[in-house]
Amino acid sequence: MAKKRRVYECQACGFKSSKWMGKCTNCGVWDSFLELSDEQIEISKKIENSSKNPKAYPITKIKEDKIERFSTFDTELDLVLGGGIVPGSLVLIGGSPGVGKSTLLLKMCANLAKNGKKVLYVSAEESQGQIKLRANRIEANEDNLYLLSEIKLENILVELSNQNYELLVIDSIQTIYTEEITSAPGTVSQVRAVTFELMRVAKSTKTSIFIIGHITKDGSIAGPRVLEHMVDTVLYFEGDSSKDIRILRGFKNRFGSISEVGIFEMTKVGLVSAKDISGKFFSKKKRQAGxxxxxxxxxxxxxxxxxxxxxxxxxxxxxxxxxxxxxxxxxxxxxxxxxxxxxxxxxxxxxxxxxxxxxxxxxxxxxxxxxxxxxxxxxxxxxxxxxxxxxxxxxxxxxxxxxxxxxxxxxxxxxxxxxxxxxxxxxxxxxxxxxxxxxxxxxxxxx
Ligand SMILES: Nc1ncnc2c1ncn2[C@@H]1O[C@H](COP(=O)(O)OP(=O)(O)OP(=O)(O)O)[C@@H](O)[C@H]1O
Ligand SMILES: [Mg+2]
CATH class of the missing domain: 3.30.230.10 (Ribosomal Protein S5; domain 2)
Structure with a gap:
């Protein structure tokens, strides 16, 4: 009988090896290798192969995709996104705990819902009641904004196919799991499989999807770096959660430049585009030594x-x-x-x-x-x-x-x-x- 081929995968960066290692040679993280089951190996192969298009065309015969963005009704957010949301795009927003990821996206959903778009906000971290509390505070109560408290991807996709939502928010990717894989939510295999499925849904239904990702102490999206490669746009929140100013910086954007940043201010009514940005980053008092x-x-x-x-x-x-x-x-x-x-x-x-x-x-x-x-x-x-x-x-x-x-x-x-x-x-x-x-x-x- 042929010997079973073992595959181990680093849970921090997705690096694969045939041997277990104490320290990942790719990203340097300790004790991050897990053995993949047969089904996990199968799925990861499927994902790797899926991007291979068997038919090539001369570039002169190919028609370009028309990009018609729609505004988020938030000037700063539009700026970092490169002019607005592209239908069918997958956007990842990362940031440290409490920086305001949920607040920003809930408000964005409300603004879009107010302007006639049907929006689904899925939270795997908070109950509907908890989100409602935030919605009251930041004035995000709109008829077209739907809330779903769910951690299973398959159920989210059922809800998505039942109604024609134009925008979906997943809060957060590390807490969602798919039945196809047995490992725990937040592991590389889970995050990769869930994101891959979301990518497929976004492209085939032209639904724009925003996913929230937690970041680790060193500032990268917790667990998988692979996530950054899969999505169209990656935005990171910067800023000290003890202070009011937050900066949203583009890290990658397949539909626009990453040279602009969005600057927000955390207020009682949520994150607002900082109106008078200048003058907020230095003390106007007399200079002290240093x-x-x-x-x-x-x-x-x-x-x-x-x-x-x-x-x-x-x-x-x-x-x-x-x-x-x-x-x-x-x-x-x-x-x-x-x-x-x-x-x-x-x-x-x-x-x-x-x-x-x-x-x-x-x-x-x-x-x-x-x-x-x-x-x-x-x-x-x-x-x-x-x-x-x-x-x-x-x-x-x-x-x-x-x-x-x-x-x-x-x-x-x-x-x-x-x-x-x-x-x-x-x-x-x-x-x-x-x-x-x-x-x-x-x-x-x-x-
Ligand atoms: N009543 C309030 N007044 C002013 N600011 C508030 C109020 N309530 C919450 N905040 C701010 O909102 C922040 C939490 O925002 P939010 O829940 O959107 O963060 P998050 O990035 O989604 O966090 P997590 O990673 O825990 O999900 C708090 O850190 C605080 O700065
Ligand atoms: Mg949150």
């Missing part, structure tokens, strides 16, 4: 933000470096540069950097502000309250140009700033007084 202001670009929008740094004497041989909202490798690089160019003994100090408002900086234009905040904390001397810092710092200590300098300066001026330390003179005559600094050691003159 605080510097810069302007970052979020998509096409400039945002004035505050960089905070704390430099304190270290009691350890290996001083601590920690960055929240800023790349920690970049922080280490900037500190090494300060040590070399300004001969400051940072090897004896712990350094902490934080970007206020829960923003994550993904660009290098804030380097100069990070340096300014560190030096201000180190010397215990506040910076000028009316000055902003812009510039990328190179490994040689030179300060490099930043993109969209004029846009950034204009925004800073509208927020009442008067002076800017910049790497190059702006093209337009600006309302701010600009001082060009081309070398990191010269920054000390402006401290």
């Amino acid at each position: 605080s510097a202001i810069t302007v970052v670009m979020e998509g096409s929008r400039p945002l004035v933000i505050e960089v905070q740094a704390l430099v304190s004497e270290s009691g350890y041989a290996n001083p601590k470096r920690s960055a929240t909202g800023f790349d920690s490798n970049r922080l280490t690089m900037l500190l090494a540069l300060l040590e070399k160019k300004l001969e400051l003994p940072f090897n004896q100090y712990d350094v902490f950097v934080n970007i206020s408002g829960g923003i994550k900086i993904g660009e290098t234009a804030a380097d100069l502000a990070v340096i300014a905040a560190i030096l201000s904390s180190f010397r215990n001397r506040p910076l000028n309250s009316e000055t902003i810092f812009l510039g990328e710092v190179g490994l040689t200590g030179d300060i490099r140009e930043v993109q969209m300098l004029d846009n950034r300066l204009k925004e800073a001026a509208s927020q009442g700033f008067k002076k800017a330390i910049v790497p190059s003179k702006p093209i337009e005559n600006n309302l701010l007084k600009c001082f060009v600094v081309d070398e990191v050691s010269k920054i000390i003159e402006w401290m």
Whole structure:
């Protein structure tokens, strides 16, 4: 008799192996391998093969799909989605617990229902009564909005086929299971099979489907990375749930750009598009030592933000470096540069950097502000309250140009700033007084 072929799968990333491993060689997670049953192997093969189209056509003979988006009636959400919802698309929204995923989608459903779309909101986490409570609070009671509290995929699909819903929300993908597979909800096999079925339904019935996914501490969708590959659009919620501002960022979008972000504010009546976004990410009070202001670009929008740094004497041989909202490798690089160019003994100090408002900086234009905040904390001397810092710092200590300098300066001026330390003179005559600094050691003159 032929020996049975065993297949083990990492429950974190979906990596398969013929041997059990203590640590996944693909994603590095410990103790995540489970043996797949025959039926699970069969289903995963089916999913892998399904995308193989046996018939090829010349591209010149193929008619393009017409994309007709519909609005969510929420300007910020439309912006991140690339202009609205595409019928038949599958959108994944991830975010940490309590960030507002259910709130945002329930309100979106209500807005669509109010405007004549028939919408089904499926919750596997909360009872209908619980959702009703939220709906009362955020004013989401609409006749065309239907609630279903269900964890079995087959029952959801029956409800979907009985009525012609145009939009379906699944809250959350980790709590739904399909009968076809015996493993527990939330495992890679379950999530993959459920998502695959939802994808098929979305494409064949042109129903748009939004699925909510929990994320792990390191920020990826809990369990399966495979999920991100399967869906059309992936959006992540960022923000500190203890603060009011939330940012919805596009991570992948098959129907649009991912350069724009949506900015929301959590209020008593739910998440609302932040009207006056500028001015919410920095303190307008007098600057304290360790605080510097810069302007970052979020998509096409400039945002004035505050960089905070704390430099304190270290009691350890290996001083601590920690960055929240800023790349920690970049922080280490900037500190090494300060040590070399300004001969400051940072090897004896712990350094902490934080970007206020829960923003994550993904660009290098804030380097100069990070340096300014560190030096201000180190010397215990506040910076000028009316000055902003812009510039990328190179490994040689030179300060490099930043993109969209004029846009950034204009925004800073509208927020009442008067002076800017910049790497190059702006093209337009600006309302701010600009001082060009081309070398990191010269920054000390402006401290
Ligand atoms: N009465 C209220 N007033 C203001 N904000 C509230 C109120 N009730 C709840 N919230 C906010 O809503 C958040 C919870 O939102 P929601 O349930 O949509 O989050 P979630 O991302 O779906 O969480 P989970 O992952 O637990 O499902 C709370 O963290 C809080 O910030
Ligand atoms: Mg929720």
